[in-house]
Amino acid sequence: MNVVSRDSVPLSDHEICLVKGLIKHRKQLGINQQRLIAYFSFPQRTVHHNVISAIAREEVCASVADYPPSDLPNCRFFLDAWTGDWQEHNRAAEVAGAPNSSLDEFEFGYRFHPVGQGLFCSGHFNRAGQDPFRWVYDCGTEAGSRRSTRARHVRAEMRALQNDQATSHLDLVTLSHFDEDHLSGMLDLLKKFSVGTLLLPYLTPWERLIVAISEQTAVESDLFTFLTAPTEFLLARADMRIERILLVPPSAGREAAAPPISPDEPTRETEPEALPKLLIKDHKPEGENDIDGLGADDGLADPRVRFLHPGGYILVSQAWEFVPYNDCRLEALATNSFKNKARPLAHKLTHAENEEHRQTALKKLTKLYDATFKSRTAKNITPRRRNEISLFLYAGPIGRVELVNVKVTIPRHEMVSHIGQVPDGWLGTDRFGQILTGDGFLHTKKKVADFMVFYSVGDRISRGAIFQVMHHGSDANWRDDIASLFKPVASLYCSDPLGKWGHPGAKVRNDFADYHPVQVDGVHGWQVNGTCRFL
Numbered sequence: 001m002n003v004v005s006r007d008s009v010p011l012s013d014h015e016i017c018l019v020k021g022l023i024k025h026r027k028q029l030g031i032n033q034q035r036l037i038a039y040f041s042f043p044q045r046t047v048h049h050n051v052i053s054a055i056a057r058e059e060v061c062a063s064v065a066d067y068p069p070s071d072l073p074n075c076r077f078f079l080d081a082w083t084g085d086w087q088e089h090n091r092a093a094e095v096a097g098a099p100n101s102s103l104d105e106f107e108f109g110y111r112f113h114p115v116g117q118g119l120f121c122s123g124h125f126n127r128a129g130q131d132p133f134r135w136v137y138d139c140g141t142e143a144g145s146r147r148s149t150r151a152r153h154v155r156a157e158m159r160a161l162q163n164d165q166a167t168s169h170l171d172l173v174t175l176s177h178f179d180e181d182h183l184s185g186m187l188d189l190l191k192k193f194s195v196g197t198l199l200l201p202y203l204t205p206w207e208r209l210i211v212a213i214s215e216q217t218a219v220e221s222d223l224f225t226f227l228t229a230p231t232e233f234l235l236a237r238a239d240m241r242i243e244r245i246l247l248v249p250p251s252a253g254r255e256a257a258a259p260p261i262s263p264d265e266p267t268r269e270t271e272p273e274a275l276p277k278l279l280i281k282d283h284k285p286e287g288e289n290d291i292d293g294l295g296a297d298d299g300l301a302d303p304r305v306r307f308l309h310p311g312g313y314i315l316v317s318q319a320w321e322f323v324p325y326n327d328c329r330l331e332a333l334a335t336n337s338f339k340n341k342a343r344p345l346a347h348k349l350t351h352a353e354n355e356e357h358r359q360t361a362l363k364k365l366t367k368l369y370d371a372t373f374k375s376r377t378a379k380n381i382t383p384r385r386r387n388e389i390s391l392f393l394y395a396g397p398i399g400r401v402e403l404v405n406v407k408v409t410i411p412r413h414e415m416v417s418h419i420g421q422v423p424d425g426w427l428g429t430d431r432f433g434q435i436l437t438g439d440g441f442l443h444t445k446k447k448v449a450d451f452m453v454f455y456s457v458g459d460r461i462s463r464g465a466i467f468q469v470m471h472h473g474s475d476a477n478w479r480d481d482i483a484s485l486f487k488p489v490a491s492l493y494c495s496d497p498l499g500k501w502g503h504p505g506a507k508v509r510n511d512f513a514d515y516h517p518v519q520v521d522g523v524h525g526w527q528v529n530g531t532c533r534f535l
Helices: 013-024 033-040 049-056 072-081 086-096 144-165 180-192 205-214 222-228 230-238 336-351 355-373 445-454 457-463 482-486 506-511
Strands: 105-112 118-127 133-141 169-174 194-201 242-248 278-280 305-308 314-316 320-327 390-397 401-412 415-419 434-436 466-468 490-494 517-520 526-534
Touching: 013 033, 013 049, 013 072, 013 086, 033 049, 072 086, 118 144, 118 180, 118 434, 118 490, 133 144, 133 180, 144 180, 169 180, 180 222, 180 230, 194 230, 194 278, 194 320, 194 390, 205 222, 205 336, 205 355, 222 230, 230 242, 242 320, 320 445, 336 355, 390 457, 445 482
Parallel strands: 133 169, 169 194, 194 242, 242 305, 434 466, 466 490, 490 517
Antiparallel strands: 105 118, 105 526, 118 133, 278 314, 314 320, 320 390, 390 434, 401 415, 401 526
């Protein structure tokens, strides 16, 4: 039998794609050509060996565009489903041999922990054949008048996370901004978990000094020591429990983030174990000038400290990406004239021999910074400045995907969880990524425009439909109709509605009212577990 054209091949288009895939993956599947022929031969149709040979030699149906080989998961699905029945064969071939289809399913989950006026979000992603990838974004709560009680509350949630995941390792931890409560929470987390990658916004020595002053930081505190040299401090405190510190350079006002890599190239069809677990484009950091601000961070010389490429991302198992956005703008406010005045005071602050001299230097610096950086209506710099240096984070899948099933639960602090409501119309969409905003600001046209441009590539704004509303839902961090730009599937307020701040604000609540608002407070959390697949 001569096989010279498509008409001489007694197979459907789906079967041809499947045959090409089985040939391509025959070593992994442990099949030879004789077995392959048997899968496609029936009493009502015989497939000769020269048909399979012609397809294998690309003498017929060679076009990858018209007849793309089925991927490995689809081939396995077909072999598992094959029983020798003609009708079942056709059904399995139609599913597994459909061009550009994939049955590569994976699981994911998010948990917003109930910590009151704060934020503690954890998550996981689990692709078949690999261990789950686990992450945490922030783990702090406002101190207030009940600091010790709130701190115990957060530590209890850390223990719950440790028990739930049955491991003491986190693959990625993000600290969105630098204040005493977030740093304290991070240090508590490092006592319980080892960390693969610690993601931090990069602040220059001048910006770190601004944060120290706006926080009214005591010069003998952990926070002041941290701000003096963040990476050196964390590496020393973690006692070899951090594998990598990844610093994110300023993103605001720059071009869009790098586009997502295609899930089909270059290793999409390899065994899951062969997929690169982690792909990060980074580089060695440059040193800092010791005469600037709070001085140089000597930890930057450690090989475990790296800088993320501008607009870069962290890619996990060629299926899930983390794209950080560092909204940092304070450095531009410091003129050369101001820096020349501040340098000798900053040097006295960091090198003074006694506490009295350090306090005097700090007071003089505070007065100088107030005159330079404060807003026109403020008497001095407020802690709002620290939130203007905030690391946003997008987390979500790449490629063509759909949500197959999902379950929502309401975890309750040290109580039994109960079933939650699944947002309407969620199944079958690709809108299950996260946008985590921390305490950041999206309150001006400029800030919103820069943010939208940065995340415009790869449809990340639409996909990031689990939206953590900025700074507990504060009206001050929000802009009119911002909800309509994101159209989230669920809008998360992580706050204490009965606390002194009364977050979320009325304007924010009204704006997000039609986008499945969820209140996460000191008792009730919000948890999602879902399954999705590549198309």
